[in-house]
Structure formats: structure tokens, C-alpha cells
Amino acid sequence: MAEKVSFWQRLIKGLTKTRDNFIKSMDYIFNGFTNIDEDFYEELEEVLIMGDIGVRTTETILDDLRDAVKKEHIKEPSECKAFLINEIKEQMALGEAAFDFEKKTSVVLVIGVNGVGKTTTIGKLAGKLKANGKKVMVAGADTFRAAASDQLKEWADRAGVDFVGGPEGSDPAAVVYDAVHAAKARGVDVLLVDTAGRLHNKKNLMNELSKINNTISKEFPEAYRETLIVLDGTTGQNALVQAKEFSEVTDISGIVLTKLDGTAKGGIAIAIQSELKLPVKYIGVGETIDDLEKFNADEFVDALFYVG
């Protein structure tokens, strides 16, 4: 419990500047306006967009707010705040089954473009699972990027888990094949698979991912499958595009949002949830191995809006 508190403190600290700016403007809007008029909506729009929530999602949120104001006869701008927080919380809430893969024998494919913190996330996830008494293995199927495998191995060593990799330029599906067999032989609970995050040529990426997926379903059909996309919390609307593109290529079961320790607002998580209906499952706020936490909608939205 102590660790948890410190984590959220860190998140709050991380979001401090964010929160300051965001809340200052929020407060200004909710307390500064006496009437719910067009100026009020316009200011609110600005604040939400500056939080990376995106134009479309902002419009949806504002439309819902307008409806609610009409239907529920909301008169005070301050009442709008509670409405907004509740609406976003409801949207972001996770179902019961969100973390089933942690309890089962599973293969977790980790996807995402380069530089979002994919390797780091795998390292952190491996460390967490191991701390929970799971036997974890990490597979380095990003054979495209120079030193990607070395970096992952380093993280695996730090976490104290097994690592399977291949030389640069080798077939990623072959690495996965090796890893799956090694995982089965060694009785591994969770196999985490790192993949290449090339930006261009979608077709290649698609082929590679489907080959990896086929290998897993053929060689390890009994494993529970999870596909997490890692997104950079500092990314703007492009994260939405990334999530969309990857979801066209493979089924995604959840999002890991990283780098929330800067001043970026992470509002993009709200946009993705609203437009693609993909749940955020983990968030990362730092460089050390403990800095990855399960996503909690209430706490996230509260931290963002700094409620209490």
C-alpha cells in the first residue's frame, strides 16, 4: 500500500506543472464564469484541447455537456466540473477482466512505434510480474533496430528474468518460435514479446505481426493472449493515428501510456478511449522498474483534474 501511495504521489508530482496550468485554467473557467454561455464553452474547449484531448473528443464532451446542461437544468459553471469528471471517469473505467493475463499462462505481445518506451515497459512489466511470484520470460523479436535486443536483455537482467533473442536482421517469428518452446519447456507463466516498431511500410509490419501471431497460436494454442500497444503520453493526436493503424493490423486488448512524468497531460488517453474504445491498462511515470502501475480511472482523472 505504501508503494502505491508513493506512486500516485509521483504521478501527481509529475503532473504538477500540468495540473497547475490545467487546474488554473479549469478553476478560472468553473469559478470565473458566472454564466454558462458561448464564451464559457469556448474557454473550456481551449483547455481540453491544450490537454491533448483532441478536437473531436473535445467536441463530443462539449456536446454531451450542452445536452446535460439543457436536460438537467444546470445553471452554475461549477456544476459542470463534476459532470465532466464523472463522464470521463465512467468512460475510462476498466472491466474486471482487464488484467486476467497476469493470472494465467499467457503470451503478451507488446507493440507500438519506436521511441515510445516499449522496451522499458517490457522491462518494468517483467519486474512487476516477477515480484508477484510469476515466472517470466522476455523475447526480443525486434531484430530490426540496432541494439534493441541488447537494451531488452539489459532490462531482463535487471528484472532477473529469462531472455530469448536473435541476431540483428533475423526472422522475428523464428525468435518467437524459440521463445515459445523455451517458455513451455521451462514452465513460464508469462511470456512478454517485444516487437519492431517501424513507422513506414505498413504492409511489412502487418506481415510480420501476423506471422508472429500465427506462430504463437500454432505453437502455444493454450496460452491466454494479450496484445498491449505502448503509446507515448507526450504524443499528441498522432498517438490516436498509431493506435488506429495498429488496430487495423492486429487485435489490441489494451494500452500502456508512458512518459507521464513530463508536463504533457496524457489527455490523449481520453481521446483514444473515446474514439477507439481501447482501455488504458498501465501507465508509466519514470525510468525505474517500479514506475509502472495499473491504470485506475478514478485516480487518473482525479490527478488530472486534481480533485482533493
Place this chain on the structure above:
Amino acid sequence: MAFDSLSEKLQGVFKNLRSKGRLSEADVKAALKEVKMALLEADVNFKVVKQFTNTVTERAIGSDVMNGLNPGQMVIKIVNEELVNLMGSDVKDITFGTGGAITTIMMVGLQGAGKTTTTAKLAGKVKQRGKKPLLVACDIYRPAAIEQLQINGKKQEVEVFSLGDKEKPVKIAKAAMDYAKKNGFDVVIFDTAGRLHIDEDMMDELASIKNSVDILNTILVVDAMTGQDAVNVSSTFDEKIGIDGVIITKLDGDTRGGAALSIKAVTGKPILYAGMGEKLSDLEQFHPDRMASRILGMGDVLSLIEKAEAEIDKDAALQLSKKVKKASFDFNDYLTSMEQMKKLGGLTSILGMMPGINASQMAQIEGAVDDKKLAHTEAIILSMTPAERENPKLLNPSRKHRIAAGAGLDIAEVNRFIKQFEQSKKMMKQMPNMMGKGRRGMRFPF
């Protein structure tokens, strides 16, 4: 493709404008609303967008619209001019040391911005200009960062200086300068660890490197995908350590890169280069004016020409174009053009720079252009005899069967390719006419 969706959208808006006789205030406002939305979706900072649309609106609703010109063109002109204004119009470069002084470059930025890769790319660029660059591994924190730099350095054939990850970056930087002086390096590029702009200790580290080594260029590396926060990041780096220029990375894929616009508008620092891909040669000089015209969907033909000039064997290209004109194009030429295409980064990369091709069309093309097919085509041509390559008319069924066996492909595929080849030859005959039309179209792309 950067900004593609934006240009698509603006084209949609302006198509509607064109159909009207004259621009009313309401028209301009409606169009500018779309411009605003598009810019915001491209992650241009909200405040920058507001300023921009205000400026354009002010200029558009005024007497200078009433020149009897096509009103749509007039608005495009204004939007374009203001975008160029915002991005800056001059091509800027890193500052080289004068009088034998070593040119020092320090790369800074957030984690994952692409610093290490960009550092190696920049070293390659500098080397192309006849300089002798030294890379310095000052990132002692990230696992395998030093190794990544060493691998990339090796690929670029540039030496990497490292003292491992146990020494302080300042000490590494100083030692590297001594090493550079002794061994005749004239450009030294420091790869520093990624850091958060709000991390005071880490920002101090950069300042102390800058104090202990005379840094001529402090370059901020920014991910083109950065959201609204790009403005905070760049202005904080500028305030705390002072930056001289910016390199935008990952300006490919579907990145719209509105961050580039925001950073320029807020810090006033020039964008020097843009990283476009994973390959170490994928770093391009940043042309702000071309970028602006690319936003408006006019393509980046100039960049394409320059790229082609640098990488294509000019003689071969000249010969090829002569042959195209005479339509005496044979399989040997086809092979040559395929090889040159590969050098340019593939067909899709070229098409992306052409005007009038939008994101959805690109997606279709990407689906159609299959790398495997290209390999098959190559195999087919390589299975032909020299005589057959020169004279496609020789190809009778028996020869085709032999070629199919040689290429390890079905005869149907060989037939399909030969048919395609004949068709493209026919197309080439019509090319001169098409070119004429294209040029006119380019002047008024809407």
C-alpha cells in the same frame, strides 16, 4: 506522409470555396474554421493556431481578396504565405567553426525523441561534406545507449568516443575534446541522455557540459509526434540551456508534425533537419517554405528532384530519359530503373512527395506495391538472356517457359509481367503530353 491529412482537408475546404464567385466574410470564416480544426488535429499548439487563423482572417476579409482572382486561390495564397511566415523561409544549417576551430554539436532532448539515431545520421551528413566527425557517447544512463551509438557509428564509418558508463558526462566530453584535437577531428557531436525538461538535475548536467566544453551548436531533437506540450518542452530547453536549432524526427508515417510549426512559432529557433525514416541516410535538410506548400497539398517536388540528383547516377538517368522519349525502353532499362527506385527509398516514398497524392491514395498504393512482387520481377528479368532483355519481341512461348522455370515462377506471372511491361511502354509514349498537363496543374493545384 507528414501533414497529408491536413492538405487533404484543406483541399476539401477550398474546393467548396472555388465554386463560389466571391469570398464573403462568412465564407472565409467557414473555411478558416476547417483550417483551425485541421491544424489542431495536426497537433499545432492551440495558441499558435488561434494567432494564425486570426492573422489569415484579417488578411482574407479585406480589399486584397477583391482582385478579380479566383477567390479560392486567393485564400490559399494567404494561408500559404502566412504558413511560410510562421515556419520561416530560409534554409538554416549548423554553424561550423572558423579558423580551424573544432565544430562542436550537442544533441539534447526528451527520452525517445530519437537522439542517438539522429546523432549518427548527422555524423553521416557532416562526413559527406568532407569533414572528419567524432561521435561522443555521453548517455551513461540508458541501457545499451552507448552500444547503439557504436553500432550506428560503425555503419556510418564514424569513430565513436566512449569512456563507458561509469564516468560523468562532463569528464567524457572534456576527454573527447582532447582526443579530437590530438587526432585531427574537426567536428565533434555529443550524444547526451534523454531527459525531462522539468528534471532540474539533469538539465544542470547539460548546462555544465556546455560550460566545460565550448559548444557551438546546441540542437534540440524533437519527435514530430509531440502533442500540445511541444511548446513547453522546447521553450524550457531554450530557457535553461539555450538552443541554436531544432531537428524534427519521425516526420514520416502518418505524422502530421504540427509540433514543427509550434516550436518555430514559439521559440523562433530554426528547424535544421528533418528525420524521415529508419535508415541512416534518412535525414533531410529542412525547407520551411516547401514544408508549408506541402501542408497545402502541393507536394514536395523540389525535394524529390534534389534527392534524385544526389542518389541517381546522372548518366544512367539521362540515358533512361532519352530512351523513354524514344520508347525504345527494354528490360535492361527496366532493371536499372528498378535499382534506382530502390535507392530513392522505394516507389511509395517517391509518390509521397508528388503533389496531388493524398493519404487514402497512398494507402492504396502501398497495398498495391508489394516488395515481393518487385523481387519476382527482378527474378524474371534476370532469367532472360541478354538478347531477350534488349529485344522483348523475341519472347515466344518456349522462351517464356524457360524464363518461368529460371525465375521459379508460374508462366502466368511471367506473361502478366511482360504484358504490364508493354503497357507501361505505351504509357511512356504518351508521357510528354501528360507532363505538359501536369505542369499546368501544379501551378493551380486546386
